[in-house]
Amino acid sequence: MSETKTYSFNKSLELFRRAGKVIPQGIYGHMTPALVVPGSYPYYAVRGQGCRYWDVDGNEFIDYMCGYGPMVLGYGHPKVEEAVAAQKAKGNCFNHPSERMVELAELLVDTIPMADWAVFAKNGSDMTTWATQVAREYTQRKKIVMVKGTYHGAHAWCTPGHGGIIDEDRIHIHSFTWNRADQLEDLVNQYKGQIAGVIMTPYHHPTFGDSVLPAPGFWNKVQQICNREGIVLIIDDVRAGWRLDIRGSHEYFGFTPDLVTFCKAMGNTYPISATVGKKELMNAASKVFLTGSYWNSAVPMAAAIATIKALKEEAGVQKMMEMGKLLCDGLIERGKAYGYEIIASGPYTIPFYRFGIEDDFYRQQVWCSEVTKRGSFFHPHHNWFISAAHDKKDIAMTLDHAEAAFKVVKAQFGD
Amino acid sequence: MSETKTYSFNKSLELFRRAGKVIPQGIYGHMTPALVVPGSYPYYAVRGQGCRYWDVDGNEFIDYMCGYGPMVLGYGHPKVEEAVAAQKAKGNCFNHPSERMVELAELLVDTIPMADWAVFAKNGSDMTTWATQVAREYTQRKKIVMVKGTYHGAHAWCTPGHGGIIDEDRIHIHSFTWNRADQLEDLVNQYKGQIAGVIMTPYHHPTFGDSVLPAPGFWNKVQQICNREGIVLIIDDVRAGWRLDIRGSHEYFGFTPDLVTFCKAMGNTYPISATVGKKELMNAASKVFLTGSYWNSAVPMAAAIATIKALKEEAGVQKMMEMGKLLCDGLIERGKAYGYEIIASGPYTIPFYRFGIEDDFYRQQVWCSEVTKRGSFFHPHHNWFISAAHDKKDIAMTLDHAEAAFKVVKAQFGD
Numbered sequence: 161m162s163e164t165k166t167y168s169f170n171k172s173l174e175l176f177r178r179a180g181k182v183i184p185q186g187i188y189g190h191m192t193p194a195l196v197v198p199g200s201y202p203y204y205a206v207r208g209q210g211c212r213y214w215d216v217d218g219n220e221f222i223d224y225m226c227g228y229g230p231m232v233l234g235y236g237h238p239k240v241e242e243a244v245a246a247q248k249a250k251g252n253c254f255n256h257p258s259e260r261m262v263e264l265a266e267l268l269v270d271t272i273p274m275a276d277w278a279v280f281a282k283n284g285s286d287m288t289t290w291a292t293q294v295a296r297e298y299t300q301r302k303k304i305v306m307v308k309g310t311y312h313g314a315h316a317w318c319t320p321g322h323g324g325i326i327d328e329d330r331i332h333i334h335s336f337t338w339n340r341a342d343q344l345e346d347l348v349n350q351y352k353g354q355i356a357g358v359i360m361t362p363y364h365h366p367t368f369g370d371s372v373l374p375a376p377g378f379w380n381k382v383q384q385i386c387n388r389e390g391i392v393l394i395i396d397d398v399r400a401g402w403r404l405d406i407r408g409s410h411e412y413f414g415f416t417p418d419l420v421t422f423c424k425a426m427g428n429t430y431p432i433s434a435t436v437g438k439k440e441l442m443n444a445a446s447k448v449f450l451t452g453s454y455w456n457s458a459v460p461m462a463a464a465i466a467t468i469k470a471l472k473e474e475a476g477v478q479k480m481m482e483m484g485k486l487l488c489d490g491l492i493e494r495g496k497a498y499g500y501e502i503i504a505s506g507p508y509t510i511p512f513y514r515f516g517i518e519d520d521f522y523r524q525q526v527w528c529s530e531v532t533k534r535g536s537f538f539h540p541h542h543n544w545f546i547s548a549a550h551d552k553k554d555i556a557m558t559l560d561h562a563e564a565a566f567k568v569v570k571a572q573f574g575d
Numbered sequence: 576m577s578e579t580k581t582y583s584f585n586k587s588l589e590l591f592r593r594a595g596k597v598i599p600q601g602i603y604g605h606m607t608p609a610l611v612v613p614g615s616y617p618y619y620a621v622r623g624q625g626c627r628y629w630d631v632d633g634n635e636f637i638d639y640m641c642g643y644g645p646m647v648l649g650y651g652h653p654k655v656e657e658a659v660a661a662q663k664a665k666g667n668c669f670n671h672p673s674e675r676m677v678e679l680a681e682l683l684v685d686t687i688p689m690a691d692w693a694v695f696a697k698n699g700s701d702m703t704t705w706a707t708q709v710a711r712e713y714t715q716r717k718k719i720v721m722v723k724g725t726y727h728g729a730h731a732w733c734t735p736g737h738g739g740i741i742d743e744d745r746i747h748i749h750s751f752t753w754n755r756a757d758q759l760e761d762l763v764n765q766y767k768g769q770i771a772g773v774i775m776t777p778y779h780h781p782t783f784g785d786s787v788l789p790a791p792g793f794w795n796k797v798q799q800i801c802n803r804e805g806i807v808l809i810i811d812d813v814r815a816g817w818r819l820d821i822r823g824s825h826e827y828f829g830f831t832p833d834l835v836t837f838c839k840a841m842g843n844t845y846p847i848s849a850t851v852g853k854k855e856l857m858n859a860a861s862k863v864f865l866t867g868s869y870w871n872s873a874v875p876m877a878a879a880i881a882t883i884k885a886l887k888e889e890a891g892v893q894k895m896m897e898m899g900k901l902l903c904d905g906l907i908e909r910g911k912a913y914g915y916e917i918i919a920s921g922p923y924t925i926p927f928y929r930f931g932i933e934d935d936f937y938r939q940q941v942w943c944s945e946v947t948k949r950g951s952f953f954h955p956h957h958n959w960f961i962s963a964a965h966d967k968k969d970i971a972m973t974l975d976h977a978e979a980a981f982k983v984v985k986a987q988f989g990d
Binding site: 175178179181182183184185187188189190192194202203204205206207208213215216223225226227228229230231235236250251252253254255256257258259261262265266268269276277278279282283284285286289290292293294295296297302314315316319320321322323324325326328331332398423424429430431433442443444445446447448449450451452453454455456457537 | 665872
């Protein structure tokens with residue numbers, strides 16, 4: 161059992177105070193747990209290696225967020241860094257793309273059975289929004305259907321934020337409940353011939369709530385409806401991509417979408433996202449303008465090629481699944497020893513955990529921050545991410561951190 | 576006078592044919608001149624150094640597009656690369672931002688007189704769209720006014736493309752003619768109390784057309800109208816930023832906007848964009864959700880800090896202006912010797928050139944491709960970019976390329 165280390169976050173706090181003067185909110189975007197549980201989490205990171213990173217106060221963490229997904233092979237993975245260095249020695253961002261762009265598109269088409277083509281951008285939102293536009297162009301219809309409570313990015317049609325959004329941004333966005341194909345059927349009947357695309361994640365992974373896997377037959381039914389109605393089925397695999405199946409998460413669940421968007425795990429922290437699609441949509445795709453200042457950049461494409469190859473060579477997904485299962489079984493067992501039922505949901509590689517006894521996250525916040533202060537970064541409200549760099553010793557160390565934190569929760573809440 | 580080199584583009588063409596099978600259009604986005612003037616331009620780049628780059632066929636070019644703007648100090652600038660290497664040795668993309676984010680925000684606030692705060696993203700569109708949302712949040716109004724024919728990015732409200740766009744995307748977007756403050760006044764009267772923001776570039780730089788500087792008193796009038804009506808004045812300095820004035824292009828023209836977006840020249844090819852704003856807008860800014868998978872990344876922020884410092888230390892803008900003037904004077908003079916009036920528009924650092932004798936770009940296409948095949952990359956329809964790495968010898972060599980190409984145009988068109 162590990163001793164409690166004396167983790168302090170003074171330098172983080174000092175920097176955050178400076179930031180508050182020159183940056184709205186100090187830190188924006190990713191749900192930094194430090195904003196929710198002040199004093200128990202770092203605000204600023206310094207460096208990383210493998211599955212570990214260090215914050216500005218010198219605290220060391222085994223990372224269970226992986227940069228909210230982008231780190232998939234470990235920070236500073238040798239093969240990715242080698243490919244990056246080789247490309248960087250030549251150059252990155254020019255008037256034209258590099259050979260890497262063609263190679264990466266060919267690699268995606270080879271890797272993902274449904275893919276006949278690929279395009280690249282820098283961010284998840286770039287691609288989820290563009291995919292809905294390709295669906296509109298292909299069908300010459302306006303309406304987009306999504307699942308309630310799903311995060312598809314920060315653009316106006318889908319952002320979870322309310323500021324700066326106007327009603328017209330969502331006038332043609334409709335939603336149904338996850339796993340309720342009957343509700344999708346109702347929408348299709350209500351807006352007959354008007355629905356361009358259905359955009360969904362491969363399984364349901366809301367924030368502040370349990371992940372929900374597809375019910376038996378659900379994907380089959382969704383695909384049937386889309387095919388029957390000429391609706392483009394878009395899978396947002398930004399979060400789950402390459403953590404369930406290197407061929408795309410839809411292969412894991414056994415169905416075939418028309419467009420799939422990727423981002424997080426693509427380049428092992430180098431900035432790149434992609435959409436792949438079926439041949440039928442290639443012409444429509446060529447008509448929806450797509451560009452960005454640095455989108456031809458060669459380095460992130462070299463990183464993505466190396467990442468995909470390394471994931472294949474190292475059987476990365478399988479390894480992540482095994483480590484994720486070790487973590488899951490261990491957390492449930494250690495929790496039980498203290499009388500707590502730990503509810504696990506989602507795949508082992510992108511798990512969401514909470515205390516069965518509560519739905520207000522009070523124990524969860526204490527537990528996660530106590531684990532974090534011992535050296536394993538646990539986010540209290542967001543699903544976690546496992547990487548291929550986590551090994552048995554890391555998981556064992558984390559389970560000890562978790563157990564020590566269960567003890568603190570027990571003492572504090574007395575249940 | 577330089578001899579005609581034997582520039583061929585066979586490897587570029589071969590790669591482009593491969594690309595066409597797995598990427599819609601083969602190459603998308605940036606208006607690649609190879610798509611307009613086939614056989615006379617490269618499709619793929621390999622490496623760069625200073626103001627030069629090399630394509631996949633081994634052809635060498637003095638670069639007058641600078642990656643469509645991002646290269647501002649020269650490819651592989653020592654101080655930027657040093658800062659990048661130092662940051663990269665630690666790490667890039669984590670669960671949290673790095674100290675670099677706070678330092679960069681402070682540096683922007685110190686550098687740009689109107690700026691009280693800054694936020695960062697990856698792309699121009701990320702920031703122009705977000706800025707319009709901040710204006711909507713601040714004013715609680717819906718309408719956005721822009722100038723006809725202005726490029727503000729690839730998002731639905733402003734993209735020059737037509738595919739995938741629906742009428743509702745632009746239901747609250749209105750536009751007026753550059754330099755016609757009276758038309759802005761008319762819009763303001765027509766939509767009294769409904770206009771949230773006016774978004775404009777610091778001078779007018781359309782594609783396929785002359786750039787137009789602000790008429791005397793124009794900015795003063797626009798600012799007056801915005802102030803009087805409580806409208807947020809947003810400057811899109813994505814293209815011109817740091818090529819007119821390190822304090823923002825509005826300082827060059829002598830007015831004070833409420834929000835300014837930057838991108839291209841920020842990080843000397845490393846992917847980053849920014850919005851800076853006045854204190855009054857900080858609260859509204861904190862309410863408009865802003866995030867992306869790699870937006871906390873430290874390396875591009877380190878690159879941006881080094882780029883801004885180097886531009887200041889090297890008096891980069893002044894040097895670019897001087898080299899741009901040399902180029903401009905030389906092109907006009909060499910053209911005149913062949914009986915051609917060359918029309919120059921826009922600032923010396925972001926010039927647009929065309930033949931006075933035509934408005935169909937036929938001579939322009941021949942001339943630009945003949946210059947390119949001699950070793951100076953000239954885009955026929957888009958404004959060019961000068962960098963601080965261009966020197967007198969480079970400009971002199973380019974003027975020789977230009978003269979040889981004037982001779983070809985003369986022979987071909989006989990006028």
